[in-house]
Amino acid sequence: MKTVICSLIFMFVGQQSVAQSTPVWAEKTPSIGAIETIPNGLQSKTQLEQLREIGEALFTAQFTDQDGAGRPMATQAIIPTKPRRELRQAFARTSGMDANACSSCHNQPFDGGAGGFVANVFLSEGFNNHEFDTTDPEFSNERGTNHLFGAGLIELLAREMTAELVAQRTNALSKARENGQATRVALVTKDVSFGYITAMPDGMVDLTELDGVDTDLVIRPFSQKGVMTSLRQFTVNASNHHHGMQASERFGARWTGETDFDEDGYADEFSPADVSALVAWQASLPAPTVWQPSDNAWQDAARKGAEYFDDFGCTSCHRTALPLDSLHFYDPGPVDAAGTLNKHDVANPAIYDLSQLDWVNSLEQNEQGQFMVPLFGDLKRHKITDPENDLLGNELFSQRFVGRDIFMTAELWGVGSTAPYGHRNDFTTLDTIIRAHGGSAKPAKDAYTNAQEEQRSAIVAFLKTLRIEVAE
Structure with missing residues (x-):
């Protein structure tokens, strides 16, 4: 209203x-x-x-x-x-x-x-x-x-993930000081890996193995980079x-x-x-939802498409959902x-x-009572182009020290309501934007392009059910 x-x-x-x-x-x-x-x-x-x-x-x-x-x-x-x-x-x-x-x-x-x-x-x-x-x-x-729908949940996830990564760095430094030797630890939060750090006894931290996050370990979830x-x-x-x-x-x-x-x-x-x-x-x-089409054929195709989306490896980056501990949004953050x-x-x-807010009732909760945020993303940056496929590498100007071929995983919730696609909005179909993926997304893209037409169509049917349904 x-x-x-x-x-x-x-x-x-x-x-x-x-x-x-x-x-x-x-x-x-x-x-x-x-x-x-x-x-x-x-x-x-x-x-x-x-x-x-x-x-x-x-x-x-x-x-x-x-x-x-x-x-x-x-x-x-x-x-x-x-x-x-x-x-x-x-x-x-x-x-x-x-x-x-x-x-x-x-x-x-x-x-x-x-x-x-x-x-x-x-x-x-x-x-x-x-x-x-x-x-x-x-x-x-x-x-x-x-789009900004579900943005509060995205920021809350980023805050919790940042806190966990920083805590892992703090613990690694404590262990390095206690043991008097370098301590290498994996940075993992909400089952998303951000590489490794190696803490030194003198308080220095080797950050060369970080993956998809800034050196301060702050998850910055907004903008396409x-x-x-x-x-x-x-x-x-x-x-x-x-x-x-x-x-x-x-x-x-x-x-x-x-x-x-x-x-x-x-x-x-x-x-x-x-x-x-x-x-x-x-x-x-409100968070985008999974729309239920009335057409029986679409329902069947979308169900199969969700399975193929996982089988082809798309969910390795486009995570179906991430767990959130608290719905208390502090501002300023x-x-x-x-x-x-x-x-x-x-x-x-x-x-x-x-x-x-009424729409929050639609969020599922896991056995630990965490709210499952169905973002279809991982809040991590990935290299998205390679020499064979550089269609998404259209930018020449770096932004905030992030490589020109590196972008944040796009959250796919709402994708069925927000055509066109790509960083420039210059891909008119879901099929073409999927085919444009390269870099770390190449295995999933290859699985899609090598699949049968019925399987590719089913994935498109599924993605088109990820909609923004409620006007406030």
Whole structure:
């Protein structure tokens, strides 16, 4: 349900209610500033629903220059960076701004979903200060828009996996000191292997055998390269890049010495509370489901296709489900770096108990009581191309030190609702994107291409049942 917040802004318990003096027809987004301070502590179901309503209103709002949209003196970089000259053009398809609303790109099949080729974005590496105004792949990467359904569960999995990997490193260092000799340990969390580390008695760690994770052992589950730590970081990055709306937690006086970093006449365009509302809505979007077709032939093909999907080795990366211990989503989270609020930056982070949401009842639980998140992924980076098949190696510009032929395993839940496919949205069928796999996915791809047509068709039938079904 979309909620338009006009004459009265919802406020939380212990916060002041604020009546809007702005008329309902004004060209200013009323949901900006709807809450004055970030929520804190465990939120009741009512508080979470009110926060989600504000977040949805922000996500679907068409931001205007009266909100501070536009960034004449800020680049698209994720670190606050001034351009060499004032950016007079309001919109640009290459370096942005390129959207009025979050939902301009995230809309298939509902708000919060994916985007078609027309919604592709162009990204710079993010840590460089240069400006670019070309679609040449030497200067930017063209990416399709991923859906956000189930994103809260994805981030919770990543947090738990990070904590387990860090604990394994800590234990290895303790053993190395106690034994006085190098200690090599396998890094495995939720049955996903991330290679090995070797801890030394002097406290050094050999990281050369790591596989699919950064050297700090932080699982970064968002973006197609797996380089974004959290929904909060993603939101702060995207609001500047795509809308020219600067979040004060990164672009404010604390970091830059200026309250109006982009010099557009509007200070503190997105408060930490605004970001929290957006995070709450995204984190609580329902998980995609396995749709049950009414056609008997489709049902039979999908059942067989699920078996072939496993038999051919696809589930070695596209894990059917990963176990999650807790549904308590802390915001701000535990592992964000400077420029995005971390739970250590606030006295008492908000806690959103996702078990309060009706859709969570559809999640299965294992014998240990863990929630099984049916993501069809492993939150790990893999090399996805090889000399024989480099169709997915279309990027020339590295991103956050990740190899150009290495990408995060795409979570396939929702894939039946989010065509087209691939990092550029340039594969129109599931058959062609499967055939494009190389690198570590080559054995599974070969099993698929060498299979009988009936088997390949059954896998497509199965994948098309992985849908985003519920519009909030």
